[in-house]
Amino acid sequence: MRLTKYTDLALRVVMSLAAIGEEASTIRKIADAMQVPYSHLTKVAAQLQHLGLVDSRRGRGGGLMLTERGREASVGGLMRHLEGEGDVVDCEGVTPCPLSGACRLRSALRQAQEAFYASLDSLTVADLSQSPTGPVLLSLVSTNS
Amino acid sequence: MRLTKYTDLALRVVMSLAAIGEEASTIRKIADAMQVPYSHLTKVAAQLQHLGLVDSRRGRGGGLMLTERGREASVGGLMRHLEGEGDVVDCEGVTPCPLSGACRLRSALRQAQEAFYASLDSLTVADLSQSPTGPVLLSLVSTNS
Numbered sequence: 001m002r003l004t005k006y007t008d009l010a011l012r013v014v015m016s017l018a019a020i021g022e023e024a025s026t027i028r029k030i031a032d033a034m035q036v037p038y039s040h041l042t043k044v045a046a047q048l049q050h051l052g053l054v055d056s057r058r059g060r061g062g063g064l065m066l067t068e069r070g071r072e073a074s075v076g077g078l079m080r081h082l083e084g085e086g087d088v089v090d091c092e093g094v095t096p097c098p099l100s101g102a103c104r105l106r107s108a109l110r111q112a113q114e115a116f117y118a119s120l121d122s123l124t125v126a127d128l129s130q131s132p133t134g135p136v137l138l139s140l141v142s143t144n145s
Numbered sequence: 146m147r148l149t150k151y152t153d154l155a156l157r158v159v160m161s162l163a164a165i166g167e168e169a170s171t172i173r174k175i176a177d178a179m180q181v182p183y184s185h186l187t188k189v190a191a192q193l194q195h196l197g198l199v200d201s202r203r204g205r206g207g208g209l210m211l212t213e214r215g216r217e218a219s220v221g222g223l224m225r226h227l228e229g230e231g232d233v234v235d236c237e238g239v240t241p242c243p244l245s246g247a248c249r250l251r252s253a254l255r256q257a258q259e260a261f262y263a264s265l266d267s268l269t270v271a272d273l274s275q276s277p278t279g280p281v282l283l284s285l286v287s288t289n290s
Contacts, residue, residue, distance in 0.1 A: 001228050001258060002147050008234040011250055012242075035240050075253065083146050089153040095180050097157075098285055102277040105156055108220065112264040113146060119260040123253055132247040140243055 007082040009036055009044045011128075014053060014073070017066040018129035019137035024056075024063035033140040051081070053125075066125070075128065076120035088113055152227040154181055154189045156273075159198060159218070162211040163274035164282035169201075169208035178285040196226070198270075211270065220273065221265035233258055 012034045017025060027045050031038040045064060048054040053070035057063060088109050091100040100106065129137065157179045162170060172190050176183040190209060193199040198215030202208060233254050236245040245251065274282065 001149075001233050001261065002231075003233045003254075004146075005235070011234075015244075015250060033243070035243060075250075076257075086146075088146050088148045089156075090150070098178070098180060099160075099278060099281055102281045104273045104275060104278045105160060105220075108265055108268055108273075109148075112221075112261045115264040116146065116257045116261040119257040120253060128249045128253075130249060133244060133249045136244055136247045 001088070003079070004083060005040070006044065007079060009040055010048060010078070010082055011075070012036065013041060013044055013048060013064075014066060014070060014078070014125045015128045015133065016137050016141055017054065017064060018071060018125050019134040020065070020141060022065070024061060024065045025141055026063040029063075029141055033137070047082075053078075071124065071126040073125045074121050075123040075125065076117040078125070079120060080117050146233070148224070149228060150185070151189060152224060154185055155193060155223070155227055156220070157181065158186060158189055158193060158209075159211060159215060159223070159270045160273045160278065161282050161286055162199065162209060163216060163270050164279040165210075165286060167210070169206060169210045170286055171208040174208075174286055178282070198223075216269065216271040218270045219266050220268040220270065221262040223270070224265060225262050 013030055016030045016033060027041045028038060031041045045054060048070070049056065049064075053067060053073055054064050055067050057065060087106065089106075091097050091103070091106055097103070158175055161175045161178060172186045173183060176186045190199060193215070194201060194209075198212060198218055199209050200212050202210060232251065234242075234251075236242050236248070236251055242248070
């Protein structure tokens with residue numbers, strides 16, 4: 001079972017920004033710290049800004065920072081949004097499954113998917129940056145300053 | 146969030162065999178009914194036999210059939226087995242995440258993954274072939290006889 005790479009990157013960005021706290025950081029620093037491609041992070045950061053979870057500050061010492069809404073955002077809610085409404089198996093692909101309209105498995109998998117997200121609903125982005133994760137993240141981003 | 150294609154195919158095979166009941170069916174018939182590649186199903190069927198969920202009958206009217214163990218198998222248990230122990234994001238890939246040993250997200254995602262499987266634990270393969278799914282499956286496999 002896999003989440004999309006896009007969701008993975010978005011979670012790494014908000015965790016990194018949560019660890020940094022009041023400071024701003026650049027996409028370049030986060031990309032280097034998390035060892036992920038810069039170009040992929042720019043798209044992710046743009047969507048996080050669009051969602052109001054991340055804000056950007058211009059000028060010297062500028063960059064991205066987490067908003068209050070971003071800090072308090074539910075990890076389950078964010079993942080529902082990033083992953084979209086799709087099924088966990090390919091019910092409606094290029095060759096749609098002939099069962100798709102009458103499938104007990106499909107409805108069971110939707111419930112299971114909801115159980116997955118529900119278990120993350122009470123976790124916030126700020127929670128993800130608590131020790132031991134936060135200090136490790138902070139040292140990684142600082143190393144790449 | 147996606148399950149592997151392999152798990153998807155395995156679930157389609159056991160559902161089809163559960164719908165057929167006491168009869169045997171061939172991999173070719175199931176592949177045609179479910180509109181999936183024959184070559185992919187042969188590997189899946191071999192593993193299902195290895196797990197004792199499916200048996201094969203030789204000769205005229207022969208083919209694959211679900212064992213009693215297969216009918217009673219837990220969908221959650223089967224999926225845990227087919228999906229393996231991997232993380233839902235790429236913690237230990239070609240470029241391992243520098244956080245992997247100290248990541249609050251990783252442990253939260255493991256709990257979420259377990260919640261997904263747990264919601265399918267009480268569901269059996271036989272349950273998947275109840276109406277309306279079973280009759281539709283049966284008509285698909287019969288059409289392709």
